[in-house]
Amino acid sequence: MADAPALPASRVLPRVNVRAVVMVAYLLFLLLPIYWLVNMSLKTNAEILGSFSLWPRDLTFRNYATILTDPSWYMGYVNSMIYVVMNTAISITVALPAAYAFSRYTFLGDKHLFFWLLTNRMAPPAVFALPFFQLYSSVGLFDTHIAVALAHCLFNVPLAVWILEGFMRGVPREIDETAYIDGYSFPRFFVKIFMPLIASGIGVAAFFCFMFSWVELLLSRTLTSVDAKPIAATMTRTVSASGLDWGVLAAAGVLTIVPGALVIYFVRNYIAKGFALGRV
Amino acid sequence: MEKTVNHKAWFLVLPVLVLVAFSAVIPLMTVVNYSVQDTFGQNQFFWAGLEWFRETLESERMWDALGRQLVFSGIILAIEVPLGILVALSMPRKGAWASICLVLMALPLLIPWNVVGTIWQIFGREDIGLLGYTLNALGVDYNYTQGFFAAWTTVIVMDVWHWTSLVALLAYAGLQSIPNAYYQAARIDQASRWAVFRHIELPKMQGVLMIAVLLRFMDSFMIYTEPFVVTGGGPGNATTFLSIDLVKMALGQFDLGPAAAFSLMYFLVILLVSYVFYTVMVNMEKREGK
Numbered sequence: 001m002a003d004a005p006a007l008p009a010s011r012v013l014p015r016v017n018v019r020a021v022v023m024v025a026y027l028l029f030l031l032l033p034i035y036w037l038v039n040m041s042l043k044t045n046a047e048i049l050g051s052f053s054l055w056p057r058d059l060t061f062r063n064y065a066t067i068l069t070d071p072s073w074y075m076g077y078v079n080s081m082i083y084v085v086m087n088t089a090i091s092i093t094v095a096l097p098a099a100y101a102f103s104r105y106t107f108l109g110d111k112h113l114f115f116w117l118l119t120n121r122m123a124p125p126a127v128f129a130l131p132f133f134q135l136y137s138s139v140g141l142f143d144t145h146i147a148v149a150l151a152h153c154l155f156n157v158p159l160a161v162w163i164l165e166g167f168m169r170g171v172p173r174e175i176d177e178t179a180y181i182d183g184y185s186f187p188r189f190f191v192k193i194f195m196p197l198i199a200s201g202i203g204v205a206a207f208f209c210f211m212f213s214w215v216e217l218l219l220s221r222t223l224t225s226v227d228a229k230p231i232a233a234t235m236t237r238t239v240s241a242s243g244l245d246w247g248v249l250a251a252a253g254v255l256t257i258v259p260g261a262l263v264i265y266f267v268r269n270y271i272a273k274g275f276a277l278g279r280v
Numbered sequence: 281m282e283k284t285v286n287h288k289a290w291f292l293v294l295p296v297l298v299l300v301a302f303s304a305v306i307p308l309m310t311v312v313n314y315s316v317q318d319t320f321g322q323n324q325f326f327w328a329g330l331e332w333f334r335e336t337l338e339s340e341r342m343w344d345a346l347g348r349q350l351v352f353s354g355i356i357l358a359i360e361v362p363l364g365i366l367v368a369l370s371m372p373r374k375g376a377w378a379s380i381c382l383v384l385m386a387l388p389l390l391i392p393w394n395v396v397g398t399i400w401q402i403f404g405r406e407d408i409g410l411l412g413y414t415l416n417a418l419g420v421d422y423n424y425t426q427g428f429f430a431a432w433t434t435v436i437v438m439d440v441w442h443w444t445s446l447v448a449l450l451a452y453a454g455l456q457s458i459p460n461a462y463y464q465a466a467r468i469d470q471a472s473r474w475a476v477f478r479h480i481e482l483p484k485m486q487g488v489l490m491i492a493v494l495l496r497f498m499d500s501f502m503i504y505t506e507p508f509v510v511t512g513g514g515p516g517n518a519t520t521f522l523s524i525d526l527v528k529m530a531l532g533q534f535d536l537g538p539a540a541a542f543s544l545m546y547f548l549v550i551l552l553v554s555y556v557f558y559t560v561m562v563n564m565e566k567r568e569g570k
Contacts, residue, residue, distance in 0.1 A: 027381070124550065
């Protein structure tokens with residue numbers, strides 16, 4: 001009974017385990033470019049340009065040392081982390097009550113509002129880059145972390161509402177009603193009873209907000225110059241200024257992968273459901 | 281589930297409304313504003329009516345970019361969706377291997393987009409990149425900054441590398457929700473592997489696949505950073521997609537009027553297609569009785 005799903009494949013296809021072959025090939029395809037980046041980050045520039053080798057002959061950690069000791073480099077990571085965390089907190093806070101409203105009530109214009117929210121997820125950042133720049137400059141928020149965090153709300157809030165609504169739909173209404181009969185006020189019910197029930201949904205939504213804010217560059221680069229410059233933008237600048245320092249560039253790239261990898265590890269069991277936006 | 285009518289629910293939606301209105305409506309109105317005005321600099325604007333729209337609609341540049349964009353989105357959807365399904369079907373269902381596969385597959389999704397570009401830029405270089413070096417050593421003339429075909433292949437393979445996992449994870453989530461009893465019934469009926477896929481797995485994945493296609497279409501249509509880092513839109517204009525062209529126009533040449541008109545039409549195209557997808561998706565959910 002336990003291995004029932006595996007059976008059809010093994011019966012029709014020959015002895016070779018096709019599934020394993022596909023999987024291994026796909027993972028190799030995914031990991032090879034990343035391996036190459038790590039490989040380069042551990043070489044000296046002389047070795048990168050002078051010879052071609054599949055692994056570092058002359059192992060060096062100097063590239064990493066450069067980044068971790070130079071404030072203009074590592075502050076990039078700090079800036080990115082600050083606005084990503086701010087954005088995640090804001091998005092989840094405003095999205096929770098809204099998602100509850102969408103999942104529990106019908107109200108005037110709810111369907112239109114929901115679609116309108118989604119359209120913001122579809123808005124090309126390139127369209128908004130210049131207006132954002134002017135808007136945040138005029139209110140004096142240019143080059144602050146909060147400006148980037150707010151700008152990223154454009155696509156993260158709709159997404160968070162969408163995901164959370166999917167999860168909340170799965171919670172039976174009877175729970176709400178029982179709580180009201182027991183004399184809970186709405187805020188207390190929401191925080192004490194409801195939020196623990198959709199904890200995994202909140203986790204997934206937070207993960208997605210983190211992810212899309214972390215990987216976005218166009219807006220965060222347009223809205224910052226020095227004080228809140230994200231690491232990804234630091235990379236582009238240094239490449240053009242110091243005449244391609246491949247080793248440091250690769251090391252910086254590897255370091256941008258690390259936070260994402262850690263986050264994935266913690267939410268691995270919810271990822272699949274989260275990608276389905278709570279709809280499975 | 282029966283929902284109750286309660287117009288006070290608007291109060292719960294209010295914070296989202298205010299926030300999104302601030303970060304979406306104001307900038308969008310700025311764009312609308314620019315699209316109907318012309319300027320001689322010094323912040324002097326005058327009414328230009330629909331001139332920019334007419335100009336954009338008549339410009340070959342915009343149609344070329346749109347054409348390239350459609351070809352690009354079409355190709356990557358045609359590759360990523362079937363490949364994603366195949367990978368999802370091949371993934372282990374449970375146990376430690378399932379976790380490892382999930383984590384490794386999600387990895388490309390969490391890499392900042394310009395780093396994705398950088399990775400492929402390095403990987404594809406003929407002097408220091410594994411891919412470029414190997415291909416050239418094998419006698420293939422591969423140089424993504426000069427060859428039209430090489431540039432397109434690189435950009436497409438990069439997108440497949442970056443986003444196929446998204447489709448695969450979605451399809452996987454759909455597969456996980458199929459009860460074991462369905463497979464047992466299929467076994468009793470002596471259904472072939474293809475029949476199991478066609479009549480059990482595919483219908484059950486339909487909903488999540490719609491989401492996958494919707495997300496992939498939207499995101500590929502807005503793609504900017506990755507191809508910009510790798511090819512910079514070149515060689516020539518070979519990989520100049522809509523967003524790249526737009527940023528060139530708005531921030532590079534500061535042609536605000538045409539850029540704004542372009543923006544609005546660009547946004548409208550995305551909205552239109554997404555609306556169709558969304559309607560189909562909602563109807564499908566209704567039919568499933570959710």
